[in-house]
Amino acid sequence: MSTLTEPAPADDAAPVAVELTYREAINAALEDEMAADPAVVLLGEDVNADGGVFKTNIGLPEKFPGRVLPTPICENGFMGVALGMSITGMRPVVEIMFADFLPTAGDAIINQLPKYRYMSGGQFTVPVTVRISSGGGAGFGTQHSATAESWFMAQPGMRIVTASSPQSAYELLRAAIRNNDPVLFYEHKVLYTRKGPVERGTISDVGTARVVREGTDLTIVATLLMVERALAAAEALAADGISAEVIDLRWIRPLDHATVEASVRKTGRLVIAEEQWHEGGWGATIISKLAQTRIPWKASPSAVSLPHDLLIPYSPPLEAEMLPSADRIAAAARTAVGR
């Protein structure tokens, strides 16, 4: 098995257009990175069992024997193992079954992965990717439904990225795995069955947001499941003659303030669409950053978030009410444009 440390071959294959589900896109990204670099291994709870809990790993144990490693249920422990592997020649991808389990690995995520290089005076690189199934809307209840996407956003040394579509899941996961710093990669469990075109062979850059729909009247910034809801809201608004620009933020750290600011300068209005509480999240951070800039506002910025001081319930109709809907996003947009 000494071949595991040989350098990765150049990836010069031209991109190929295919139609994949979000989970298939993740599977394809894992497969392509594992094929490109023998140092890439996948570890986590049940990762080898029947494709893993969310079926993202189907076929990988057979294609890459010995490189899909099931762990005990001990997030802090196996996150530390991944760190140890990363500083001794491997490039581990860690799967966290539910984002809600991240605090169990809190020490590894806050004190180890993002600080290990710094406090050694730059002696280490820590290429660990943490894949995280996140989000509500699937009836998993209060402790299995957090997006958790902003929990660690204030931590220097960490990269944080979110995937809203099959294409972004594919190209962003490949970028995350290739990055030489620790990356938290957020997937949304409602999106796993979404199907869309994927340019297989593409690898995203780091730290850029995407304008996924152009518009002139207001800017909606969203991540994960909220991107498709923001797009649905934009479609409804268009029927009423309101032109909404939708930005898929993608990277939460580094956060692409330039793209957001350029859009808001154009539209003068901003609605944040976030599946998280507003306090201490990327939405609040964007508004704070813009408040420190001279923006010709036409309306006050606003946020459609999880309702204040409520938790995510199991009961399906209540959970549906809890998560920001396209209707709520559209309503906030109408308020912003005064119609």
Added chain:
Amino acid sequence: MTDTAAGADRRVGWYHQMWTIRLFEEKVQELFMGGLIQGTTHLCQGQEAVSVGAIAAMTKGDVQTNTYRGHGEALALGMTPETGFAELMGRATGGSKGVGGSMHFIDTSLGNIGANAIVGAGLPIAVGAALSFKLQGKPFGALTFFGDGATNIGTFHEALNMAAVWKTPVVFIIVNNLYGEYSPQMTTTSTVDLARRADPHGMPGIIVDGQDVDEVNKVVSEALERARAGGGPSLLEMKTYRYRGHSRTDPAKYRAPGELDRWKERDPITILGAKLAAEGILSTEQQQAAQAQVQADIDAAAERAATAPTLSLEETRQYVYAD
């Protein structure tokens, strides 16, 4: 050179290393008092045989992780006292460029892949390194040093379990100095002999006289060889003692009267020195000369370290991200 002579040379080297650690730590205390070092530090006088005996079991390619009380391991691995003092003084010539400080004496080129300020955090990292070696087919092993207090934290049990399940080449070394920070072991811990915590994980658990460098080296060498050969991990409990309090500000008033003096009667340097003299390897006079030489080297190293520059805060930015 005969094996016996080589062994004698090696043990003379250990004698020097143990004095280097002892006098380095004493100098650190002095520099603190003089205000040349800030923050905190966790000294390891009394535990030198554990650091030196265990590290001497490593061969090229092996790695180790240790703790905020890690000066002994770092020096035993070959970090120079000057590099250590420079780190403590926050200088650019420190092992971690002055960014890490007392709790992060790190040098990857010497196999020192981590000195952790979080109790228990170094164990899974060592298991991960050992897992890499196994996957890569490399014949290396990992040591991980941690205190008795760490045997109560989750990562201890998580790491032992994973290492046992995967049979990773790792040796877990409990440096049992009887106190978890300010608390005596038996006020916080359900097990008297911590080596017994190996039992539920199905690995050997061995109690070792941590004051006897020969014994430490013998047991760690056997465990590491066994691990490298695919025989799985071990848990070794070094019974030892720290002469100082937990950290700089701790006067260690919680100790029973006479306890420190009783342990000093089994001082690890004295024990090795007595053996080397009795075996005709290093006379008492030679030992005194060695101690004096180490003291002179330590003093000179501290003086040189104090003249080095510091990085600017902006220069440290390059250490946050690799990309």
